Amino acid sequence: MTPAPGITVEGQATIDGAQLFAPLSLSLAAGQWTCLLGGSGVGKSTVLRLIAGLRTGADFDGIIRASDGGEVVPRVGYMAQDDLLLPWATVTQNIILGARLRGEKPDTARLERLLGRVRLTDHAGKKPAELSGGQRQRVALARTLMEDKPVILLDEPFSALDARTRADMQDLAVELLRGRTVLLVTHDPGEAARLGHSIVVMSEAGLTPCAPPAAETPRKVDDLETLAAQGALLRLLREEAA
């Protein structure tokens, strides 16, 4: 992996002339987790998709650049709420999807190592339908890591999981994505409080940076400062919406 750059997004977006989000400036610190927290429809997924170079249906007027001046889109890995596993392909085939799509020979040593790290070695030959929701998200995480991109964009990847599995996945993601520049888009204040090196609340009014708890990530689920931060974030979300 090349060193992770910081990412800056500056600009505004409109849909058919109607404002989706007002001029904003979002900076993702290099090698750190930035949590973008907000309610539905404020455009937080649009910001993520713009960085990934994906179609958004919105007109974006602004710039997205990397701190080292290089291209952004080819260095981005993407993980969505839906695990997006191909149902006809095995776990292994799903993890090496990127190489298959580019017609490259997959790095089998790396594949074996990643399967071990997401604890799926025994499931390598299974189809996604045979796995639990948590296992499926671990496959998706392994697929993202297989790409070995320095910038990782997570679009509510854990929101469909039950509470325990979600906490496990958060721990695993922090461990495995260490050193990469991560943008996590979420509507869950608890998730932002656990994972963010920096936390930004997005609303119609714009971006509001919030102080993250002091502890190292992933913060303990019962860490008092983290719980207090979660409460403060939820209150802020409700005030912004009012």
Place this chain on the structure above:
Amino acid sequence: MRYVPALAATVFAIGVWQVIVSLTGLPRFILPGPLLVAETWWQNRAVIAEHTLITAIEVLIGLGCGAALGIATAIQLATSRMARVLVQPMLVFTQALPVFALAPILTLWLGYGLWSKVAMAVLIIYFPVTSSFFDGLMRTPPGYLDLARTMQASPRAVLWHIRVPAALPSLASGLRLAAVYAPIGAVIGEWVGASKGLGYLMLLANGRAKTDLMFAAMLTLGVFSVLLHIAVRKATTRMAGEGH
């Protein structure tokens, strides 16, 4: 076990048929009873088998060619905007034209033999195969396409690794429809002009008031079509994403 209700219904229908024939005393050239039909079928089994073989060959070649053409067209349409603009309206127009109306001209062009019937079968299944597969190709879950984009996949790779496999269940339903339609196409072709095949045999028997033979040929066609449908259904089980 699944076939028990179907079997029971068939036995019941044959029973009703026999009762109607016995009660009304209709002449055998109007409505022959099931026993007579069975007897005629057995006596003429060699002739029926010969004609069935011809129809089966027409249907299978038609099914193969029609499916191949339909698949190729759907992929062309799905990958080229130009093709969609040019071909799609024509495709719909050909469906507005009843295939039955084309049978005489096809017979004129392709002769009394095998190929005019194959052409009929191809024409009748081409649209359902093309249209269902094309719909499937155009309805790839957008999330897969997003993912492929972030992986710098070429449109070609996306087609073969994602869009085609994701559309296989739609293709399977198109092929299953085709299996039902293909015999219809072949038999219409045989009615219009042929010297072989079950459609020809039915017409011949009907003209000579051999209604029992007509029924025997018709039932053979029915059984053949059902068997074909079952075979195609089985063959497309994996494709349809069933059974796992």
